[in-house]
Amino acid sequence: MNGDDRNPLARGRVATRLPAQDLDRARRFYSEQLGLQPAEEAPGGLLYRCGGAEFQVFRSEGNSPGTFTQMSWEVDDIEAVVAELKRRGVVFEEFDLPSVYGGARTHDGVVQVENYLSTRAPGARGARGAWFRDSEGNMLGIGQPLDLS
Template sequence: MHQIPAIGSILLASTNPESLRAWYERAFDVKADADGFLRLGEVGLLIDGRDDVAVTAAEPARVIINLHVTDAQETARRLGSLGVNWVADLEYREDAGAWFGTVLDPDGNYLQIIELTAAYWVARRERAGLRAAGSLLDAAVSTRLPAQDLDRARRFYAEKLGLEPAETRPGGLRYQCRSGSFSVFESTGEPSGGHTQMAWKVDDVEAVVAELRGRGVEFEDIDVPGLRTVNGIVEVAGNYPSSGGTGERGAWFRDSEGNVHGIGQTVSN
């Protein structure tokens, strides 16, 4: 039976392999194993000396090493601290659902950084014809918030948040925003109040907090390790890569029924 061969490793030839190997170790926080391989995923990278190559790659685009990472922006910052030259700046490509960026290593080889986001995997499933007719991938998402007193909730959303329902029905109110919708429904249940139940993404969190405070909304004070409010707003480290940000500024309040709302603004360097 014919067996398909597997790529076991990639060899980078260099006139100064020790220096090039040390750069890769610093760049990606990895150490060469006993055989000299840098284990970057399933395929090892071997950097070895040869006397039949030039000091720098003559045609670096002929063979490009693609490194898949979980956080392209953090990887870009790490590489930037090493003073790399970017052939193509890190960017999010909507059509691919992935982050791409290409740098030169010290020998002039092209090294492409790739982060595949959830959008990529959704598109990949579609290309492969794997989406089932009943898949939740095709569903629209909407938040539901419980209210023990629907009339009280409606007054709160109108007077404090400046929102009127786009539709009503017995036991329910539906609100339509710039992007997406949410509903408040009559329920005898109580929210836990221990976590964010609905998040609002805004362009200017300070302006929104000031506006809502003027309407009488009270914001939560938080003081835990790594998270502390200043004038009702916290600085949150990290963000989802597809947001284009490196962090977030946030604030939290409770509605009349005890549901916790979070307001977030994407922060980028």
């Protein structure tokens, strides 16, 4: 569980915020490559809603390091999602994972991760994953929980 229910953070909603130096470029990427439209817009940001959660892309002077997963989606069929996003022009990362995650290598952008806690499938200890960068350099991921028990 999340601990003390009197803790205001334990009762709060989590929402991701992703920086963008060029908000118009980011809007085009999220629309054309990911097929997402903002649910709300303001001069300094775009709010998106997906699967009961939300994330905001906000205007920022700083650069995203893009060296770690900043946000991810859990899906039922990672191969279908990766294929559709590739068709839309998304480029997936190819790399070796650290040994703590099984030391596997991506193949066609997808890898099986042995040591992963799923947020959607409690008790699952593995996932298939893929990563890509948005137009602003933010590292985004896609995961499909697996039950490896």
